[in-house]
Amino acid sequence: MSDSNNHSPMFDYQPALPISNGKTFMWLFLSTEIMFFAALIGTYIVLRFGALSWPSTHDVHLAEIWGAVNTFVLICSSVTVVLALEAAKKNNPSSAKGWMLLTLVLGTVFLGIKMFEYRAKFSHGLYPQSPHSQIYEKPDVYYAQAVRMRLLDLKKSLLEKTERTEAEEERIALIDKISLDWVEPAEKAIRKKPDSPEGRKLLFMLSDKIYPRASIHDHRAGANHAAAAGPTFTLASTAGDSASSAHPVGLNDQHPWLRLPIMIPGGNMWVSTYFLLTGFHALHVIVGLIAFAILLKMTLGPAKAGLIENIGLYWHFVDLVWIFLFPLLYLF
Amino acid sequence: MSIQDEKSLQHDDHEGHGSTSLYVSVFIALCCLTSLSFLTYFDFWRNTVPVGFSRAFMLAVSCIKALLVITFFMHLKWEANWKWMLTVPASLMAIFLMAVLVPDIGLRMQHASYERMIYAAEVPADEDTAHDTDGHDDKAHSPSDKAEH
Numbered sequence: 001m002s003d004s005n006n007h008s009p010m011f012d013y014q015p016a017l018p019i020s021n022g023k024t025f026m027w028l029f030l031s032t033e034i035m036f037f038a039a040l041i042g043t044y045i046v047l048r049f050g051a052l053s054w055p056s057t058h059d060v061h062l063a064e065i066w067g068a069v070n071t072f073v074l075i076c077s078s079v080t081v082v083l084a085l086e087a088a089k090k091n092n093p094s095s096a097k098g099w100m101l102l103t104l105v106l107g108t109v110f111l112g113i114k115m116f117e118y119r120a121k122f123s124h125g126l127y128p129q130s131p132h133s134q135i136y137e138k139p140d141v142y143y144a145q146a147v148r149m150r151l152l153d154l155k156k157s158l159l160e161k162t163e164r165t166e167a168e169e170e171r172i173a174l175i176d177k178i179s180l181d182w183v184e185p186a187e188k189a190i191r192k193k194p195d196s197p198e199g200r201k202l203l204f205m206l207s208d209k210i211y212p213r214a215s216i217h218d219h220r221a222g223a224n225h226a227a228a229a230g231p232t233f234t235l236a237s238t239a240g241d242s243a244s245s246a247h248p249v250g251l252n253d254q255h256p257w258l259r260l261p262i263m264i265p266g267g268n269m270w271v272s273t274y275f276l277l278t279g280f281h282a283l284h285v286i287v288g289l290i291a292f293a294i295l296l297k298m299t300l301g302p303a304k305a306g307l308i309e310n311i312g313l314y315w316h317f318v319d320l321v322w323i324f325l326f327p328l329l330y331l332f
Numbered sequence: 333m334s335i336q337d338e339k340s341l342q343h344d345d346h347e348g349h350g351s352t353s354l355y356v357s358v359f360i361a362l363c364c365l366t367s368l369s370f371l372t373y374f375d376f377w378r379n380t381v382p383v384g385f386s387r388a389f390m391l392a393v394s395c396i397k398a399l400l401v402i403t404f405f406m407h408l409k410w411e412a413n414w415k416w417m418l419t420v421p422a423s424l425m426a427i428f429l430m431a432v433l434v435p436d437i438g439l440r441m442q443h444a445s446y447e448r449m450i451y452a453a454e455v456p457a458d459e460d461t462a463h464d465t466d467g468h469d470d471k472a473h474s475p476s477d478k479a480e481h
Contacts (some may be wrong), residue, residue: 018414019411027418027419031418031419032422034423035429038426038427042430043433046433068366072363075361075362075366078401079355079359232353296357308406316405319401326366327391327393327394331373
């Protein structure tokens with residue numbers, strides 16, 4: 001407005017919104033973000049409650065406590081951003097920088113916990129897509145076939161070695177034992193009488209031997225088809241200390257080199273939605289952390305209050321999304 | 333807009349903002365609400381509260397937390413009326429989006445095929461050799477007669 005001296009005061013410029021351009025754009029951006037995450041969360045709800053079966057949290061090695069800790073961490077970081085803004089407004093750049101640094105640290109802690117959680121999934125073969133994913137939806141002939149093929153592959157690569165150590169001989173013996181004791185009887189029974197309860201039971205036992213699901217062993221909460229069950233279904237379960245969340249140990253846990261196919265009903269949909277939702281959220285966290293790192297290089301005085309506020313708005317939104325993701329993913 | 337305008341604008345904008353003590357009390361409220369929803373995880377809650385109520389409770393807690401963050405941390409409490417212009421349409425769109433998905437939730441899996449039912453990954457019951465094709469036999473067994481191994 002360099003020409004403001006040239007015209008009469010009657011024609012003074014009136015801004016459309018009583019806020020700065022930066023803030024207007026941040027809010028416009030956030031309103032698109034609201035719709036973006038509403039779409040993701042809405043789709044999750046449809047898939048989750050429309051699914052015939054859905055794994056319980058312990059079936060997929062999801063620990064509620066880490067979700068709660070992460071919620072706490074993000075709430076703390078929201079407070080530190082607000083305090084940084086207050087300090088900057090009061091012309092206290094060093095204090096503002098301190099709060100900002102703390103926010104950066106808290107955001108990094110959040111991502112660290114998320115990575116730790118992701119690792120727990122990956123180490124159990126829970127990937128959103130092949131070739132890494134070992135998930136099968138049901139214990140049918142295809143599952144038994146996949147187990148057999150994996151065992152054959154393992155055995156073949158072991159037999160190819162000319163000189164085998166004692167440990168490798170033990171591995172071959174174990175592979176033979178699994179094939180003879182579990183895979184063959186199941187495959188034979190289902191071949192003799194397709195769809196017979198005996199065959200299905202053996203297939204189920206095979207999958208349970210490899211990857212026992214906590215919900216089956218504990219008999220608890222939301223086990224398989226909490227969503228599909230009638231209105232009388234409650235979370236109430238039989239006795240058993242489920243809070244201890246001790247995972248039952250299967251062949252894949254005892255012998256991690258086996259990496260046999262695992263059977264989790266609804267498992268594929270679960271990994272897809274879980275990684276999509278938490279992944280997009282984590283991306284937003286990373287963007288926020290970059291913004292904080294850039295802010296840390298500046299002198300955070302009153303002149304920068306607007307900038308801190310805008311980035312703070314973004315960060316609060318990231319917190320907001322997690323507030324909904326935590327109960328939906330961990331507690332429902 | 334001149335720098336002076338912007339400064340005065342910012343001054344108006346931020347007048348009457350919350351104090352540190354207010355932010356700390358909002359923080360404490362958020363922590364309490366988080367622990368409230370975390371309560372649903374424990375056995376005593378699961379054994380006494382129906383799952384539908386539990387879920388409604390968790391969503392209500394989340395909505396209260398979200399409102400606290402928006403109102404105080406995002407300063408919407410102290411903003412002028414423009415806030416409605418930006419937040420209401422976006423929220424409406426979000427709600428519509430959820431609403432059009434509702435028929436899917438209601439209708440999906442009302443009828444599952446027999447093949448899906450028998451491989452729904454429960455331990456098959458011994459006595460269900462003579463199944464009817466409606467496929468409701470497996471479902472009829474409550475979780476208590478599964479997992480007999």
